[in-house]
Amino acid sequence: MKVLVTGAAGFIGMHVCERLLARGDEVVGIDNLNDYYSVPLKEARLARLAGSPGFRFVRLDVADESGMAALFAGERFARVVHLAAQAGVRYSLINPLAYAHSNLLGFVNILEGCRHGAVEHLVFAGSSSVYGGNAKMPFAESDPVDHPVSLYAATKKSNEVMAHAYSHLYGFPVTGLRFFTVYGPWGRPDMAYWGFTEKILRGEPIDVFNHGQMLRDFTYIDDIAEGVIRVLDKPATPNPDFDPLQPDPGTGKVPFRVFNIGNNQPMPLMDFIATLEKALGRTAEKRFLPMQDGDVPATYADTGRLAEWVGFSPTTPVDEGISRFVAWYFGFFPDSRTVS
Numbered sequence: 450m451k452v453l454v455t456g457a458a459g460f461i462g463m464h465v466c467e468r469l470l471a472r473g474d475e476v477v478g479i480d481n482l483n484d485y486y487s488v489p490l491k492e493a494r495l496a497r498l499a500g501s502p503g504f505r506f507v508r509l510d511v512a513d514e515s516g517m518a519a520l521f522a523g524e525r526f527a528r529v530v531h532l533a534a535q536a537g538v539r540y541s542l543i544n545p546l547a548y549a550h551s552n553l554l555g556f557v558n559i560l561e562g563c564r565h566g567a568v569e570h571l572v573f574a575g576s577s578s579v580y581g582g583n584a585k586m587p588f589a590e591s592d593p594v595d596h597p598v599s600l601y602a603a604t605k606k607s608n609e610v611m612a613h614a615y616s617h618l619y620g621f622p623v624t625g626l627r628f629f630t631v632y633g634p635w636g637r638p639d640m641a642y643w644g645f646t647e648k649i650l651r652g653e654p655i656d657v658f659n660h661g662q663m664l665r666d667f668t669y670i671d672d673i674a675e676g677v678i679r680v681l682d683k684p685a686t687p688n689p690d691f692d693p694l695q696p697d698p699g700t701g702k703v704p705f706r707v708f709n710i711g712n713n714q715p716m717p718l719m720d721f722i723a724t725l726e727k728a729l730g731r732t733a734e735k736r737f738l739p740m741q742d743g744d745v746p747a748t749y750a751d752t753g754r755l756a757e758w759v760g761f762s763p764t765t766p767v768d769e770g771i772s773r774f775v776a777w778y779f780g781f782f783p784d785s786r787t788v789s
Contacts, residue, residue: 451475452681453526455511455559456533458482458491460637461574461628463498464674465530470501477524480533481510485540485547486638493781494635511555521562528681531559531573534604537639538578538743541600552604560615568621570684572677575609575627577666577711577748578602587715587749590627590699590707599743609698613705622684622704626677629711629750633670633770634777642771645725645733646778650785654734655722661737663718664747666711669770672763676710679759699754711750712763724768728775 452469456462457478469476478498482491498504509516511533535541535551556573563571580588582596597603612623632642648655688700699707726732740746752762779786 450527451477451524453520453524453529454478455529455531456480456574457498457506458495459532460494460635460670461631461673461677462530462532463494463635464670465532465677466498466504468674468678470498470503473503475503476501477505477507477520477526479507479509479511479520482508485535485537490635490638510551511558512550514554514558517558517562518565521566524566526566526568528570529559529563529568529572530677530681531556531571534574536601536637538599538601539741540639541604542743545600548600548604552601553607556608556611560611563621563623564615564619570622570624570681571612572624572626572681573608573612575625575707576602576605577627577629577709577750578745579606579609579627580748581745586747587713587751588627588709589751590709590754591697594698598745601743609707613701613703616685616701616703616705620704622686624680624685624705625707626680627707627709627711627750628673629666629668629709629748631668631670631673633774636670636774642721642725642774645722646729646775647785649726649729649731649733652734654736657718657722657735657737658744659738659740659746661717661719661735662746664715664749665718665721666713666715666748666750667721667767667770668710668712668750668763669765669767669773672712672765673710676708676755676759676761676763679761680708680755683759706758708755708758709750709752710755710763711748711752712765712767713750713752714767715747715749716767721767721771724771725775728768728771 458480
């Protein structure tokens with residue numbers, strides 16, 4: 450089938466495209482190649498995809514209303530995987546309008562394209578950040594998510610309610626996926642594990658926030674991509690047991706679903722750093738700092754619904770995933786072995 454993948458030059462986008470292409474789907478990938486982080490890295494990801502005869506790339510911003518409308522009208526996609534977004538919690542404190550542009554206006558353009566293009570199923574990237582100030586662990590899709598602690602989180606919560614509205618009004622299936630701390634080869638330089646790696650190899654101190662008292666559900670990229678594909682292949686359906694007197698935020702009376710994708714095994718940040726140090730063969734100098742604005746002390750995914758829906762939940766151990774990342778990093782940046 451023909452699938453649109455937005456954010457195709459991104460970390461998750463590249464891996465999802467590879468899986469779709471490997472099974473024979475036709476993939477149209479779009480990305481605006483902005484400079485939020487390394488453009489050459491994004492171009493290198495696209496170069497990996499360019500060798501496949503089933504892949505076409507279109508440089509396009511999802512917030513470009515006329516461009517997106519023309520794309521949907523001309524291509525007639527069967528399904529859509531929407532991964533393009535302005536990422537990053539802390540950057541939303543600096544440049545909030547970028548989030549309104551990409552995550553809100555861009556998402557409306559996706560919804561409109563799916564509506565008018567008779568798309569069979571839209572799967573879009575959510576975030577564990579929507580759980581915000583929630584303290585009940587593990588986070589479950591049935592939990593209320595009304596207390597975001599960053600604008601980024603607020604835009605991701607907005608995407609979910611916008612998607613539900615379109616599913617209600619126009620009847621097409623929509624599924625949101627709340628990703629939990631994704632890591633692995635071809636990752637994002639703005640993520641902590643990447644920054645830790647760079648600084649450890651250069652012999653520079655790493656910043657450890659909340660004095661190391663953090664818990665994260667680190668989820669390996671292959672598990673994320675597998676989850677995306679499995680969910681894409683099973684369009685959302687209405688929940689026959691939905692109770693409007695006790696509404697479940699993760700389902701509805703319409704074809705709308707939300708699922709967590711996390712490792713379901715949260716790890717203390719200090720243990721994660723120790724695992725990275727072991728893989729790098731170096732010890733980090735640590736600078737302990739208070740909690741950053743917009744951050745949360747812990748994330749922990751309940752993945753029971755995902756497992757029930759598609760028979761899958763992430764299982765890659767962190768030590769295995771980190772070893773793969775470090776091996777890739779040394780291959781992609783061969784001079785990094787001798788930086789310090």
